[in-house]
Amino acid sequence: MPRLTSLLPRWLIQPDTRTVLEQHALLIEGERILAVLPVETARQQWPQAEEIPLPQHALLPGLINLHCHAAMTLLRGYADDLALMDWLQQHIWPAEGRHVSDEFVFDGTQLAIAELIAGGVTCTNDMYFHHDAVARAALDANYRMVVGCSILEFPTPYAADADAYIGRALACREQYLGEKLVSFTLAPHAPYTVSDATFRRVITLADELGMGIHCHIHETADEVANSVKEHGMRPLERLAGLGLLGSQLVAAHMVHVNDAEMALLARHGVHVAHNPASNLKLASGFAPVAALQRHGVNVGLGTDGAASNNKLDLFADLRLAALLAKAVDANPTALPAWDALQMATCNGAAALGLGEQIGSLRAGLQADVIAVNLAACSAQPCYDPVSQLVYASDRSQVSDVWIAGRRVLAGHQLCDAFADRALAAAQRWQARIAQHRNA
Ligand SMILES: [Zn+2]
Numbered sequence: 552m553p554r555l556t557s558l559l560p561r562w563l564i565q566p567d568t569r570t571v572l573e574q575h576a577l578l579i580e581g582e583r584i585l586a587v588l589p590v591e592t593a594r595q596q597w598p599q600a601e602e603i604p605l606p607q608h609a610l611l612p613g614l615i616n617l618h619c620h621a622a623m624t625l626l627r628g629y630a631d632d633l634a635l636m637d638w639l640q641q642h643i644w645p646a647e648g649r650h651v652s653d654e655f656v657f658d659g660t661q662l663a664i665a666e667l668i669a670g671g672v673t674c675t676n677d678m679y680f681h682h683d684a685v686a687r688a689a690l691d692a693n694y695r696m697v698v699g700c701s702i703l704e705f706p707t708p709y710a711a712d713a714d715a716y717i718g719r720a721l722a723c724r725e726q727y728l729g730e731k732l733v734s735f736t737l738a739p740h741a742p743y744t745v746s747d748a749t750f751r752r753v754i755t756l757a758d759e760l761g762m763g764i765h766c767h768i769h770e771t772a773d774e775v776a777n778s779v780k781e782h783g784m785r786p787l788e789r790l791a792g793l794g795l796l797g798s799q800l801v802a803a804h805m806v807h808v809n810d811a812e813m814a815l816l817a818r819h820g821v822h823v824a825h826n827p828a829s830n831l832k833l834a835s836g837f838a839p840v841a842a843l844q845r846h847g848v849n850v851g852l853g854t855d856g857a858a859s860n861n862k863l864d865l866f867a868d869l870r871l872a873a874l875l876a877k878a879v880d881a882n883p884t885a886l887p888a889w890d891a892l893q894m895a896t897c898n899g900a901a902a903l904g905l906g907e908q909i910g911s912l913r914a915g916l917q918a919d920v921i922a923v924n925l926a927a928c929s930a931q932p933c934y935d936p937v938s939q940l941v942y943a944s945d946r947s948q949v950s951d952v953w954i955a956g957r958r959v960l961a962g963h964q965l966c967d968a969f970a971d972r973a974l975a976a977a978q979r980w981q982a983r984i985a986q987h988r989n990a
Contacts, residue, residue, distance in 0.1 A: 553580050553581035554601070555601065556578070556579045556600060556603060557577070557579075557593055557597065557601065557602045558578075558610055559576050559590060559602055559604050559605060559606075560608045560610035560922060561573070561606055561607055561608055561609065561936075562609040562936040563575045563577060563609075563610045564611040564892075564936065564937065565911050566889070566892050566893050566911055567893070567896075567897040567911040567913075568911075569893075571936060572587070574589055574590050575590065576588060576590045576594075577912060577920065578600060579918040579920070579953065579956050581956050582731070582917060582956040582957075583916065583917060583918055584913060584914055584915065584916050584917070584918050585914060587912055587913060603951075605950075607924055607925060607926035608924050608951075609923045609925055609939075609940060610920060610922050611896070611912065611920075611940070612673075612897075612911050612912055612921070613671060613673025613674060613896075613909070613920060613952065613953075614672045614673065614869075614895045614896060614921070615675075615852075615896060615899030615900055615909065616676065616852070616853055616865055617801060617803075617851035617853040617899045617903070618676060618801070618803040618853025618854070618855055619663070619676065619677050619678070619853060619855065619856060619863065620677065620679050620855070620856030621659065621663035621675060621679065621685065621696075621856075621863075622651070622658075622659030622660045622679050622681075622685070623679070624663045624666065624856075625650075625655060625662065625980045625981075626643065626646060626856075626858040626984070627862075629646060629984065630642035630646075630858070631832075635770065635773075635833045635835060636771075643858060646984065647707070648708065649987055651681065651708065651709070652708070653681050653683070653684045655681075656679060656680065656681035657684040657687060657688045658973060658977065658980060659980075660677075660685050660688035661688045661692055661969050661972070661973035662976070663863055664688065664689065664694045664696075664969070665965060665969070665974075666857075666862070666863045667694070667863050668694065668952050668954075668959050668960055668965060669949065669960060669963075669965060670866060672863065673695055673909075673952060674696070674697070674903075674905070674919065675696055675697070676699065676736075676801060676824070676853070676899070676902075676903055677698055677699050678738040678765050678803075679701055680707065680710075682698050682700045682719065682723040683723050685698045686698050686727050686735075689732060690732060692959075692967060693732065693954055693955070693959055693967065694959075695732045695955065696732065697733075697736055697763070697765075697903055698723070698733055698735050698736070699735075699736045699737075699738035700716070700719070700720030700723065700736065700737055700738055701716065701740055702716040702720070702737060702738060702739045702740065702753065704749065705744070713746070713752075717737070717752065717753070717756070721756070721760075724760070732954075736757075736763040736764060736765045736801075737756060737757055737762055737765070738764070738765040739764070739766050740767060741766060741767040741768070741774070742766075742768060742778060742789060742790060743774055743786075745766075747789075747793055750790065750793045750795055751794075754794050754795055757799055758799075762799070763799050763801065763904060764799055764801070765800075766795075766802060766803065767803045768786060768790065768803065768805060769805050769806055769807045769812075770803070770804040770806055770807075770830075770835050771807070772807050772836065774807075785812070787808070787815065787816075796819035797820060797821065799904075800819075800821045800822065801822045802816070802821055803823075803826065803855075804823075804826060804830065805825075805838055806830055806837065806838045810846075813839075813842060813846040813848060814846055817846045820849075821848065822848075822849045822851060822898075822901070822902035823838075823843055823851070824850075824851050824853040824902070825838050825840055825872060826852075826854065826860075827868055827872045828854065828862075828867070828871055829853075829854070829855030829856075829859040832859055832860065832861075833859055837878075837879045839879060839880070840876045840879070840880075840885075840886060841876050841882065841886055849902055850894055850898060851898045851899035851902045852865060852869065852891075852895045852898075852899065864945075864946050865895055865946075866944060866945050866949075867945065867946070869891050869892070869894075869895050869940075869941055870941060872886065872891055873886050873887075873888065873890075873891040876891075888935075891941050892940065896910050896911065917955050917956075918954075918956040919953065919955065921952050921953075922949070922951040922952075923940060923944060923948050923949050924948045924949075925939055925940075925944070925948065929944075930943055930948065
């Protein structure tokens, strides 16, 4: 018999139906949520369950980070205060060319996972190279990772051309078929780094293999202007012509988007990953999140990589997204707390095609669950726990985390030793990378 655990929170939050339950228990059996029901009924039905009292806590589904480059934690603070193309071409791409390897990606991804778990993020939609190292890092840490396999036209130490990137992506996907915590998407980097022919190939493969696609789209005004110069049309029009738009696509950023394009995205069921901190730091602009939602586009929330945020803190970005949406829409009722919380939970799950597995707290779903302590002075008094979580909480209040039923954070402490190893590795990488940075 799998172990039975009964979580007894002060509030139990189901974002998909915007429900807050009190006096309810959440039963975990194995990797799944067995039941959500009144405490007394739970005790009668399953007297043998081990009870975990969480008397000052809100219980909610683990947050879902819809756009990240986890391994880039090792470049956190490496190059700040620069415009996107300068930052990429003069700093990030050369540093990646010098340092990125299986070892770099494994260590950087585990450093990211330690930060993500401690901050209540239980699933990350990643995009990077060395997919095998990302998958190994996630499985070793019992972390749910959607591994985006980067595809570019130009060579890096990882692959020589688009065909080679795609070949490595497919081989890696094959190797991990059947693993429950990791899955793979094809991740053509952006319209300005990927050719029409490669996009066509990606679309065909994604269709044949049932894979998702993850791509940066309309991140900066320059990207849009350059596409008009080079292709005679905006990137989204070009991608629509190629047949890329569909419900398998997660479009990261979508900052510069007009009404007709928002309608196009909605019509094709494209999902958008909104990255407010990264867009602010790189001065990319302000994604019109409220307008996207009015058009019916599903919008989730991402941190982007630690090199452009500089933290993988979805609680901070939840608050930022809710505040920013109001200013951008000149409307204080835009993106209310429930909508923001949905972005970081059930919307992210839907975008990844995982809506039947994660993103809320219901019987049958995977037990990806977090407990947030709302007893601190900064979170009291508490009239509305959802308001508190979005506007007045931070990640340091996350006390306990379960992923697929396994407790990975207990009383603010990570349960596995991988974080200590990742921390020691980060020190070694810092010494190595700093030498070149200062040279
Ligand atoms: Zn990105």
